[in-house]
Amino acid sequence: MSDETYLDLSDLTLAYGKTVAVDRLNLSIRKGELIALLGPSGCGKTTTMRAITGLLRPASGTITLDGADITHVPANRRHVGLVFQSYALFPHLTVFENVAFGLRLKKLPTAEINQRVEAGLAMVGLSKFHSRKPAELSGGQQQRVALARSLVMQPKVLLLDEPLSNLDARLRLEMRTELQRVQRESGVTMVFVTHDQNEALALADRIVVMKEGVIEQIGSPEDVYNRPQSRFVADFVGFENIFPVENGQIVTENGRLELSGAASVNAPGLAWRPNMVSLGNGRFEGEVLGAAFAGGSREYLLMSPLGPIKAEMDAAAPVFEPGSKVAFDLPPERAAVLERM
Amino acid sequence: MFQNRMEGLALALPAAVFAAIVFLVPVGILLSEGFRAEGSWTLASYAGFFESELNRTVFWRTLKLGAIVTAVSAVIGYATAYSIVTLPPTARGRLIGLVVMPLMISPVARTYAWIVILGRTGFVNETIVWLGLSDTPIRFLFTETAVFIGLLQLFLPLMILSLISALENMPRDAVPAARVLGANWLQVFVKVILPLTKEGLVIGGTLVFTGSLTAYITPAILGGSKVLMLETLLYQRVTVANDFASASIIAMILMVMSFSANLLLKRLATARNKR
Amino acid sequence: MTSRLLSYVTLTLVLIFLLGPFVIIVAAALSGGETLAFPPQGLSFKWVMKVFEVESFRASFALSMFLAIFGTLAALVLGVPVAYAASRYRLPFGETIRTIVSAPIIVPGIIVGLALLRYLVIPLDVGVGVALFIAHTALILPYAVRVVSASLDNLRSDIEEAAVILGSTRVATFFRIVLPNIQSGILAAFILGFVTSFNQVPVSLFLSGPGVRTLPIDMIWYMEITYDPSVAALAALLAFLSISIVFLAERFLGFSRYV
Numbered sequence: 001m002s003d004e005t006y007l008d009l010s011d012l013t014l015a016y017g018k019t020v021a022v023d024r025l026n027l028s029i030r031k032g033e034l035i036a037l038l039g040p041s042g043c044g045k046t047t048t049m050r051a052i053t054g055l056l057r058p059a060s061g062t063i064t065l066d067g068a069d070i071t072h073v074p075a076n077r078r079h080v081g082l083v084f085q086s087y088a089l090f091p092h093l094t095v096f097e098n099v100a101f102g103l104r105l106k107k108l109p110t111a112e113i114n115q116r117v118e119a120g121l122a123m124v125g126l127s128k129f130h131s132r133k134p135a136e137l138s139g140g141q142q143q144r145v146a147l148a149r150s151l152v153m154q155p156k157v158l159l160l161d162e163p164l165s166n167l168d169a170r171l172r173l174e175m176r177t178e179l180q181r182v183q184r185e186s187g188v189t190m191v192f193v194t195h196d197q198n199e200a201l202a203l204a205d206r207i208v209v210m211k212e213g214v215i216e217q218i219g220s221p222e223d224v225y226n227r228p229q230s231r232f233v234a235d236f237v238g239f240e241n242i243f244p245v246e247n248g249q250i251v252t253e254n255g256r257l258e259l260s261g262a263a264s265v266n267a268p269g270l271a272w273r274p275n276m277v278s279l280g281n282g283r284f285e286g287e288v289l290g291a292a293f294a295g296g297s298r299e300y301l302l303m304s305p306l307g308p309i310k311a312e313m314d315a316a317a318p319v320f321e322p323g324s325k326v327a328f329d330l331p332p333e334r335a336a337v338l339e340r341m
Numbered sequence: 342m343f344q345n346r347m348e349g350l351a352l353a354l355p356a357a358v359f360a361a362i363v364f365l366v367p368v369g370i371l372l373s374e375g376f377r378a379e380g381s382w383t384l385a386s387y388a389g390f391f392e393s394e395l396n397r398t399v400f401w402r403t404l405k406l407g408a409i410v411t412a413v414s415a416v417i418g419y420a421t422a423y424s425i426v427t428l429p430p431t432a433r434g435r436l437i438g439l440v441v442m443p444l445m446i447s448p449v450a451r452t453y454a455w456i457v458i459l460g461r462t463g464f465v466n467e468t469i470v471w472l473g474l475s476d477t478p479i480r481f482l483f484t485e486t487a488v489f490i491g492l493l494q495l496f497l498p499l500m501i502l503s504l505i506s507a508l509e510n511m512p513r514d515a516v517p518a519a520r521v522l523g524a525n526w527l528q529v530f531v532k533v534i535l536p537l538t539k540e541g542l543v544i545g546g547t548l549v550f551t552g553s554l555t556a557y558i559t560p561a562i563l564g565g566s567k568v569l570m571l572e573t574l575l576y577q578r579v580t581v582a583n584d585f586a587s588a589s590i591i592a593m594i595l596m597v598m599s600f601s602a603n604l605l606l607k608r609l610a611t612a613r614n615k616r
Numbered sequence: 617m618t619s620r621l622l623s624y625v626t627l628t629l630v631l632i633f634l635l636g637p638f639v640i641i642v643a644a645a646l647s648g649g650e651t652l653a654f655p656p657q658g659l660s661f662k663w664v665m666k667v668f669e670v671e672s673f674r675a676s677f678a679l680s681m682f683l684a685i686f687g688t689l690a691a692l693v694l695g696v697p698v699a700y701a702a703s704r705y706r707l708p709f710g711e712t713i714r715t716i717v718s719a720p721i722i723v724p725g726i727i728v729g730l731a732l733l734r735y736l737v738i739p740l741d742v743g744v745g746v747a748l749f750i751a752h753t754a755l756i757l758p759y760a761v762r763v764v765s766a767s768l769d770n771l772r773s774d775i776e777e778a779a780v781i782l783g784s785t786r787v788a789t790f791f792r793i794v795l796p797n798i799q800s801g802i803l804a805a806f807i808l809g810f811v812t813s814f815n816q817v818p819v820s821l822f823l824s825g826p827g828v829r830t831l832p833i834d835m836i837w838y839m840e841i842t843y844d845p846s847v848a849a850l851a852a853l854l855a856f857l858s859i860s861i862v863f864l865a866e867r868f869l870g871f872s873r874y875v
């Protein structure tokens with residue numbers, strides 16, 4: 001992976017009619033990277049993806065790929081590939097013809113087309129499926145045909161729309177491994193769009209978290225998972241206890257708590273995962289509202305001066321009954337420091 | 342959805358322009374003639390039209406026959422449709438095919454058959470004379486009855502098809518449930534079947550009614566100039582008397598009736614969906 | 617069960633009513649006698665043969681065929697783009713366009729014929745044949761649009777986007793990807809248009825003259841002159857023609873899906 005920017009989105013604004021979907025987005029992607037655009041529906045990730053393909057014209061801003069400005073290049077002349085969430089295979093063509101479609105448009109010699117299609121099908125493990133029609137394939141097989149169809153074009157960037165969402169758990173794992181392998185072997189720059197943080201964490205080199213048309217945070221999976229920078233990202237990756245901070249105190253509409261003396265936190269918010277809350281000893285007291293056994297752990301809902309708090313203890317630890325009072329603490333050194341609330 | 346709306350417009354324009362020029366404009370002008378007399382806009386022509394007794398008779402006869410055909414086809418339609426939906430699937434499919442078949446045959450052919458049947462030397466009369474029910478052949482052709490029968494045969498399949506569709510969408514257990522609760526067939530029909538198949542009845546009724554109003558061949562062949570309906574009157578006025586004003590008025594009446602029926606249908610259909 | 621019996625009786629009576637006339641026409645057509653009667657006096661194919669000999673029938677049959685085939689083709693050439701545009705774009709004036717294109721169904725045919733005669737044929741000296749062609753095309757247009765739209769609505773638009781991303785132009789995509797997948801819809805539209813046009817009477821009433829008559833009009837005219845069974849023979853032949861076309865369509869296309 002080189003350090004140079006390969007795909008650059010600069011001040012990109014995308015709109016549908018009068019509604020702005022993406023607002024002055026800036027993103028630089030390096031060659032060979034695997035990037036995930038992560039966020040809830042409506043955050044603009046799919047819109048951004050469509051702009052990269054050329055299916056959506058930007059309202060303003062530029063898109064640069066491999067040194068060339070492609071902002072106004074029509075979708076059929078960019079060297080970008082897209083694997084649709086619905087796979088979008090051509091129902092009237094065989095698997096072979098589907099994969100060969102783009103190559104035929106380029107008027108390549110037949111021998112080369114055959115060779116590239118064979119290679120493509122082999123890469124996704126569907127060598128024997130030449131003459132089948134899409135309707136005869138399972139969902140997973142269709143997806144692989146769609147992948148081969150895009151890959152044989154040797155695109156500069158390969159985009160994937162929710163590649164794992166339609167699959168069951170077992171297929172998801174298979175496909176994930178498949179995608180990683182394909183990316184390693186071909187070295188293609190990949191951008192995929194997802195609303196599932198687990199997919200993003202497992203696959204991506206870098207994650208771009210988006211909300212309402214704006215980038216909330218960009219970072220490696222470890223960064224995003226352990227050091228969320230905003231309330232939104234913290235919430236998205238599973239920090240269930242997120243509180244604003246004012247003058248060395250945690251302040252919510254229900255009450256306030258002093259932070260432990262040593263730490264003077266200079267940030268607007270702190271966040272704790274349920275397993276970061278210490279139960280059983282601490283400076284504060286709360287009442288157990290509910291307890292649930294979750295296999296390897298036990299989950300608790302506490303009522304505290306701050307309002308409800310979610311905590312998690314190992315299944316082997318002593319049980320706190322609902323209705324009982326329990327001591328707890330929110331150690332600031334374990335918290336994620338949020339730069340924005 | 343594709344972004345470039347102008348592109349889409351360019352694709353749609355030829356057809357729209359064609360339809361507008363070739364169709365809307367001439368028809369529009371024709372209809373406007375009914376509102377003009379001696380160079381100014383007036384409703385005098387309409388008043389004049391309705392002053393003639395013949396015109397009034399034709400107008401009411403058309404409405405009357407339309408209504409009767411619709412009512413009778415509804416009754417027969419329900420009985421037939423219900424019988425068909427209670428059959429097993431293969432038989433049902435075949436019967437629907439048989440019901441649809443007449444629709445594919447030219448109305449001229451279908452109406453023509455009635456001449457063979459109802460004519461002075463036709464089947465019915467021959468049978469009646471043979472059975473000794475009458476000494477001389479009875480005149481069936483060129484009566485309102487003949488037109489009624491012809492129209493009924495023409496449009497009954499439409500009603501049957503609509504009702505089949507409506508009955509198939511009715512919850513299967515509604516009728517048995519009512520029967521178990523003690524309802525007789527008349528009550529079942531009025532309280533269960535009718536409300537649940539209202540929509541189909543309206544669709545079928547509109548098709549039959551507008552069809553009957555705007556029918557030409559059947560009234561022409563079976564009614565001739567003795568039993569004029571609005572369309573045959575229109576034809577007569579134009580070819581015999583060059584009376585385009587009357588033609589325009591009749592055209593307007595037919596269109597208003599046709600249009601209102603369609604509007605009513607849309608209104609009733611969406612009202613149903615809102616629930 | 618008496619209700620079962622009642623069902624059968626009802627169905628039998630209704631079917632006799634609906635299909636009886638057809639049987640009668642066929643029987644009359646095969647009549648060996650000289651006049652139209654049922655039951656026929658003897659069986660013979662002579663009236664069926666006579667149909668092919670009558671000059672005006674041949675001419676009007678040719679005209680009706682021409683109108684049906686080329687009128688429907690014209691309606692499709694106009695209608696497919698409209699159906700595509702309405703299905704794939706959010707059209708400005710979308711509702712208006714839809715209404716205009718569907719209007720011919722609502723207006724009684726006789727009015728269309730009269731209007732065209734008065735404002736197109738006479739003043740602009742457009743030939744009656746041309747006016748007939750235009751009228752038939754206009755009448756079939758709504759059917760073409762409706763049937764093709766149904767087909768298009770069932771075809772996802774993302775395969776078109778996929779083709780574009782793979783390097784195809786919009787036009788090429790339409791011909792390589794969209795058309796092959798709506799083939800049966802177009803064929804169904806063609807058959808529906810053909811049958812509708814062929815059987816059409818009111819619109820052709822005013823737009824006819826000596827030498828320019830569609831087949832149904834010719835039949836009516838012939839009926840006014842003579843009472844011989846050749847009309848019955850013709851009617852029977854046409855009926856068989858219509859039924860076979862639709863039957864084959866249903867068999868090979870699943871025609872009823874589109875209508």
